[in-house]
Amino acid sequence: MIKSILIAVLVVAGIGLVCGILLAVASHFMSVKENEKKSAVRNCLPGANCGACGYAGCDGYAEALAEGKAATNLCVPGADAVSKKISEVLGVEFQDVVEQVAFVHCNGSCGKTEKKQEYEGIKSCSAAKLIYGGPGSCTFGCIGYGDCMAVCPNGAICLDDGIARIDTRKCVGCGLCVKACPQHIITLFPDVQKTVVMCSNKEKGAVARKKCTSACIGCKKCELNCPSKAVKVVNNLAVIDYDLCTDCGLCAENCPVKCIKIADFSGEHRFE
Amino acid sequence: MFKTLIVILMSSVLVNNYVLSKFLGICPFLGVSKKLDQACGMGLSVTFVMLVATVATWPIQRFVLDKLGLGYLQTIVFILVIAALVQFIEIVLKKYIPSLHKSLGIYLPLITTNCAVLGVTIQNISDGYNFLESMVSSLGCGLGFLLAMVLFAGVRSRIENCNAPKAFKGLPVTLIAASIVSLSFFGFAGIIENLLG
Numbered sequence: 001m002i003k004s005i006l007i008a009v010l011v012v013a014g015i016g017l018v019c020g021i022l023l024a025v026a027s028h029f030m031s032v033k034e035n036e037k038k039s040a041v042r043n044c045l046p047g048a049n050c051g052a053c054g055y056a057g058c059d060g061y062a063e064a065l066a067e068g069k070a071a072t073n074l075c076v077p078g079a080d081a082v083s084k085k086i087s088e089v090l091g092v093e094f095q096d097v098v099e100q101v102a103f104v105h106c107n108g109s110c111g112k113t114e115k116k117q118e119y120e121g122i123k124s125c126s127a128a129k130l131i132y133g134g135p136g137s138c139t140f141g142c143i144g145y146g147d148c149m150a151v152c153p154n155g156a157i158c159l160d161d162g163i164a165r166i167d168t169r170k171c172v173g174c175g176l177c178v179k180a181c182p183q184h185i186i187t188l189f190p191d192v193q194k195t196v197v198m199c200s201n202k203e204k205g206a207v208a209r210k211k212c213t214s215a216c217i218g219c220k221k222c223e224l225n226c227p228s229k230a231v232k233v234v235n236n237l238a239v240i241d242y243d244l245c246t247d248c249g250l251c252a253e254n255c256p257v258k259c260i261k262i263a264d265f266s267g268e269h270r271f272e
Numbered sequence: 273m274f275k276t277l278i279v280i281l282m283s284s285v286l287v288n289n290y291v292l293s294k295f296l297g298i299c300p301f302l303g304v305s306k307k308l309d310q311a312c313g314m315g316l317s318v319t320f321v322m323l324v325a326t327v328a329t330w331p332i333q334r335f336v337l338d339k340l341g342l343g344y345l346q347t348i349v350f351i352l353v354i355a356a357l358v359q360f361i362e363i364v365l366k367k368y369i370p371s372l373h374k375s376l377g378i379y380l381p382l383i384t385t386n387c388a389v390l391g392v393t394i395q396n397i398s399d400g401y402n403f404l405e406s407m408v409s410s411l412g413c414g415l416g417f418l419l420a421m422v423l424f425a426g427v428r429s430r431i432e433n434c435n436a437p438k439a440f441k442g443l444p445v446t447l448i449a450a451s452i453v454s455l456s457f458f459g460f461a462g463i464i465e466n467l468l469g
Contacts, residue, residue: 008342015332015349019356026360030367 037090038066044085046078065090073097100173101191101265102156102166106142106183107198109161113138113212126182137211140183140201148177148186168265191265194247195240199259202235209257216259222251231260275468277408280401283464284412290388291420292457297388301420302446304379306432311425312418317379319414322392324361325354326410329393330403350393358384388417424453 042062053074055061064070065086072086073095080097087094119128119135125143133139142163149157149164156170157177166177168191178186185200197216201208205217218236230244231251238251238260252260290296297318304314329350337343362380365373383389392413396406427449436445 004341007340008345011336011340011342012345012349012352015336016352019352023356023359023363026363030363032366032370 035063035066038062040089041065041086044078044082044089045075046082071095076100096192098190098192100175100188101168101171102173102175102177102186102188103196103265104142104148104164104166104181105185105187105197105200106140106163107214107259107261108136108138108141108212109163109214111161112214113141129182134183138201138208138215140185140203141199141212142185143183147180147182151176151180189242189265193242193245194262194264195245195249195252196261196263196265197238197240197259198261199237202237204236208236214257214259217257219256221254221256222260225250225254277405279464279468280405280409281412281415282468284409285416285419286457286460287464288413289416289420289457290391290413291417292454294391295454296391297386297417300379300382300386300388301417301424302443302450304382305421305424305428308422308425308429311421314379314382315414315418315421318383318386318388318417319411321354321358321361321380321383321386322389322410322414322417323407324357325350325389325393326396326406328353328357330396330406333397346394346397347390350390354389354393355384388413420453420457424450427453 039062042058045058045062047058053061053070053076055064055070055074061070061074065072068090072090072092073083074097075082075086076097076099078097079099083097084094114137115135116137117132117135119131121127121131123145125134125145125147128134128143128145134143136143144159144162144164146157146159146164148166149159153174153176154170154172156167156172157164158167159165164186166186173188173191175188178188183200189196199208199212199214199216201212201215203211203215205219208215209217216237218233218238220233222231222238223233227248227250228244228246230241230246232239232241238255240251240260247262249262252258252262284290288294291298291301300314300318305311332349332353333343333346337345337349358380362373365380392410395413396409399409401409428446431445431449440448
C-alpha cells in the first residue's frame with residue numbers, strides 16, 4: 001500500500017524533475033540575450049496587444065522603440081502617461097499622444113434654422129428622423145434630441161440652443177456618439193487640429209441657405225484660398241483633409257457664412 | 273498495414289475531427305479563427321505540437337506508467353510532460369530558428385495546455401495504437417484541426433460583414449455557425465467504412 005503510493009509519487013516527481021532540469025539547462029545554455037532597453041520599454045506599455053501603434057502587439061512596438069525606429073507617442077490606449085514613461089526610459093524628448101476628439105458638424109442652432117413640422121413622438125433623434133427626415137427644415141443637421149448625449153459615458157455632450165455640443169475637455173474619443181448619431185454628423189479627428197467645418201448640408205447653396213443661415217453654400221472660397229489644398233468642396237459641402245491642413249485659418253477668415261471654425265480642441269485631459 | 277494507417281488518418285481528419293465532432297480545442301477554434309492567416313498559423317502549430325507530444329508521451333505510457341501499473345496517473349503526467357515540452361520547444365526555436373519562433377510565438381504558449389493536444393495523446397493510448405499508428409493519428413488530428421480552423425475562418429469572415437440581429441452579434445452568431453459547420457461534418461460519419469472498410 002505505502003509502496004505503491006511511494007512509487008507513484010516518485011515517478012511523477014521524477015518526471016517533473018527531469019522536465020525541470022531539462023528546462024533549466026535549456027534556458028541557461030540557449031538563452032537569447034534580450035535587449036535590456038526593450039524589456040524596460042515593454043514594462044511601460046499596457047500589454048493590451050491592440051495594435052493601435054501599427055506593430056504586432058506590445059512586444060513588437062517595444063522592439064521598434066528600443067531600436068529607435070518608432071516614435072514614443074503611438075500607444076493610444078496608454079495615452080500621455082505611457083508616452084512620458086517611455087521617453088524617460090529611452091531618454092528622449094516627450095512627445096504628446098494625439099488623442100481623438102469628437103465633433104458635431106452642425107451649427108444650426110435655434111436662431112439660424114427653423115422647424116418645418118412639430119414632432120411630438122418619443123424624444124429620440126433616430127425616432128424623429130423617421131418622419132420626413134426630422135423636424136428641422138434642414139434634414140442633414142443635428143436633430144437635437146440627444147441620442148449622442150445618452151450614450152456618452154463621460155457626460156461630455158450637452159444640448160445647447162437646439163443642437164448637441166461636445167465638451168472637448170471631457171471627450172475621450174471613444175466614438176460611441178459617432179455610432180449613435182442617426183444623421184452621421186459626428187466625426188472623430190485628432191485633437192491637435194484646429195479647423196472644423198460646422199455644417200453637413202449637401203444641398204445646393206441657395207436651397208441650403210434658405211433652410212439655415214449658417215449652412216455651407218458651397219461657394220468654394222475656402223477651396224480657392226487654401227494654400228495647402230486641404231479644403232475641397234464635395235457635393236456642395238466643404239470637407240477638410242486633415243493630412244494636408246496646416247490650421248492656417250484662411251478658410252475660416254474667408255467663409256462668407258462662417259461655417260468653418262478655428263478653435264482649440266485640445267482638451268485639458270492632455271495636460272492633466 | 274498501409275491501409276490501416278490510411279483509415280486512421282482519414283477517420284481522424286474527417287469523422288473524428290477533434291474540434292467538430294469531439295468538441296475539444298474549442299478555445300482556439302473560436303479565439304483565433306477571425307483571420308485566415310492566424311487560423312493557419314494556429315492550426316500548423318497545433319499539428320506540430322500534437323506530433324511532438326505523441327513522440328514524448330507514448331513511450332512514457334508504454335515503458336513507465338504501464339510497467340509500474342500507474343495508468344491512473346496518465347492525465348497528470350501527460351500535462352506535465354506536454355507543458356514542459358512546449359516550453360522547451362519555445363526555448364529551442366527562440367535560439368536557433370527565430371523567424372519560426374516569431375511566427376509561432378504567440379500560439380505556442382496558448383497550446384501548452386490545450387485540451388485537444390492532451391486529448392490526442394490520451395486517445396492514442398486508449399485506442400491501443402502502436403507508435404507508428406499513434407503518430408499517424410496525431411498527424412490526422414492536427415490536420416483535422418487545421419481544416420476546421422481554415423473552414424471556420426472563411427465562414428467567420430462572412431459573418432463579420434453580415435447584418436445579424438443585435439442580440440446575435442458577435443459570439444452568439446459565431447457559436448450558431450460553429451454548430452452548423454459541426455453538423456455538416458457529421459455527414460462524413462460512415463464514409464470511411466463504406467470507402468475503405
